Amino acid sequence: MRVSSKGEYSLRALIVLAKQPDKRFKVKEISEETLVPAPYLEKLLAQLKTLDYISSKRGLDGGFQLKQDSQDIFIGDVIRRLEGPLAPMGCVSVTSYEPCVLESTCLLQPLWGIVRDTVAEVLDQTSLKNLLEQNIQTKGGAQNGAIR
Template identity: 55%
Template sequence: MKVSSKGEYALRALILLGNHPGKVIGIQEIAEKTLVSIHYLEQLLLQLKKLGYVTSKRGAKGGYILQMNAETINIGEVIRQLEGPLSPMGCASITKYEPCALEEGCQLKPLWTLVRDTIAYVLERTTLEDLLQNRVTKLEGDASVAIKRDA
């Protein structure tokens, strides 16, 4: 799985909007703060609007505002909706499985499945609120990634 600029830039926009809850932010400001061209940003924000993550306001003081609560925006869901499957290979994909002539007895498929499951594990457990609160961290002395939330 490779997150393209589409996924990264969409997350940048969601983070910016999430850092200013309830505030309408103009596309020019979003473009400047996320380093994304207005033209590309318009396309991404339209997709995010269709998916229900943001809403827009027209007029001189128009722009975009986060429509959903940051705690309910699941990063794995956002990436899947914008980028497609999380699997690095079609033979390991759950949602877009692609058969391979070498699949039977393949010694690589378990690796691709583990990679898919690990990516899904992290992304599905991460919300926009986790990103806004800097709760994504690598555990000390461990190769795992965790979301630190207060109990």
């Protein structure tokens, strides 16, 4: 899995909106806080709106805001919908499996499966609210960026 600027910047925008869920933010405000150029940000916000994470209103009192509660938006879902599968290799992808000619004898496949499962576990358990509270945990109890 590789998170592109599209995924990173979209998450930054969602975090800004989640900090003040009752406020409508102008593109310029989000751009200034996320350091994402406004023209690119507009495209990302349009996609986040299509994916039903945010809503928008036109006009002087318009802007963008979260459509869902921050505790209901999970990072794993956002990344999958924006970037695609979390698996590092197609041969271990749950949603986009791609067979490999070495699959029956490949000693790397179990490793890639563990990587996929570990990444999915962390991202699927982490909501926008968790990020705002700086409360990221795994089953093993690692917390607040202590995952190594």
